[in-house]
Amino acid sequence: AQTVTQSQPEMSVQEAETVTLSCTYDTSENNYYLFWYKQPPSRQMILVIRQEAYKQQNATENRFSVNFQKAAKSFSLKISDSQLGDTAMYFCAFVYNNDMRFGAGTRLTVKP
Amino acid sequence: EPEVTQTPSHQVTQMGQEVILRCVPISNHLYFYWYRQILGQKVEFLVSFYNNEISEKSEIFDDQFSVERPDGSNFTLKIRSTKLEDSAMYFCASRSQGHVYGYTFGSGTRLTVV
Numbered sequence: 001a002q003t004v005t006q007s008q009p010e011m012s013v014q015e016a017e018t019v020t021l022s023c024t025y026d027t028s029e030n031n032y033y034l035f036w037y038k039q040p041p042s043r044q045m046i047l048v049i050r051q052e053a054y055k056q057q058n059a060t061e062n063r064f065s066v067n068f069q070k071a072a073k074s075f076s077l078k079i080s081d082s083q084l085g086d087t088a089m090y091f092c093a094f095v096y097n098n099d100m101r102f103g104a105g106t107r108l109t110v111k112p
Numbered sequence: 113e114p115e116v117t118q119t120p121s122h123q124v125t126q127m128g129q130e131v132i133l134r135c136v137p138i139s140n141h142l143y144f145y146w147y148r149q150i151l152g153q154k155v156e157f158l159v160s161f162y163n164n165e166i167s168e169k170s171e172i173f174d175d176q177f178s179v180e181r182p183d184g185s186n187f188t189l190k191i192r193s194t195k196l197e198d199s200a201m202y203f204c205a206s207r208s209q210g211h212v213y214g215y216t217f218g219s220g221t222r223l224t225v226v
Contacts, residue, residue, distance in 0.1 A: 033214070035214050035215075037217075042219070043149075043201055043219070043220050043222075044217065044219045044220065045155070045203060045205075045217035045220075046217075047214045047215075047216075050214050091154075091155060095214075095215075098143060098160050098162065098167055098168060099157070099160070099168060100145070100157065100205075100215055101157065102154055102155040102156075103154065104153075104154045105154060105155075
């Protein structure tokens with residue numbers, strides 16, 4: 001079974017600074033998908049960024065980028081120029097076939 | 113942008129009662145899911161649904177739970193004889209044929225069992 005580990009329960013960053021959230025996963029599969037979801041205080045799950053395992057190029061979405069290390073089974077999220085609105089829980093998710101599994105989440109606080 | 117709609121946003125129920133949580137997935141999506149998040153904890157998979165039948169379910173999804181797509185648009189989760197520990201956020205999600213765009217989640221139903 002696939003497992004997803006987020007080893008940082010909480011993190012904080014100063015506004016305008018850069019922060020990196022860690023995620024590792026365990027799988028024996030080769031073709032899968034990885035996602036980062038943001039959950040603000042409203043509790044809605046919002047897709048931040050996605051990565052296909054067969055793509056070597058790291059995905060980027062504006063201020064959000066990933067460092068995907070397939071051999072190391074690592075999928076970290078970098079947030080540049082952090083904004084107060086980035087304060088939220090961030091969940092890493094692994095998808096293979098019809099199965100999405102989440103990590104335990106990292107609570108990120110952006111400080112003014 | 114298309115949305116997954118969940119109703120109600122908050123449901124309070126007496127222990128032992130039955131509840132039905134409703135979801136309207138995105139119209140051209142084919143795969144449907146229910147997830148649960150107990151307050152402050154991780155998001156847990158409950159069940160996936162495709163082609164009018166359950167394709168996978170977790171150990172959480174026991175005989176107390178059932179899902180249905182009664183009319184081709186709604187996707188419901190029924191919880192029979194609710195327990196205090198069923199109190200959680202319940203998220204519905206849907207996706208199209210591929211995984212490229214991820215799962216689209218609804219805004220959740222907060223279930224409180226008293």
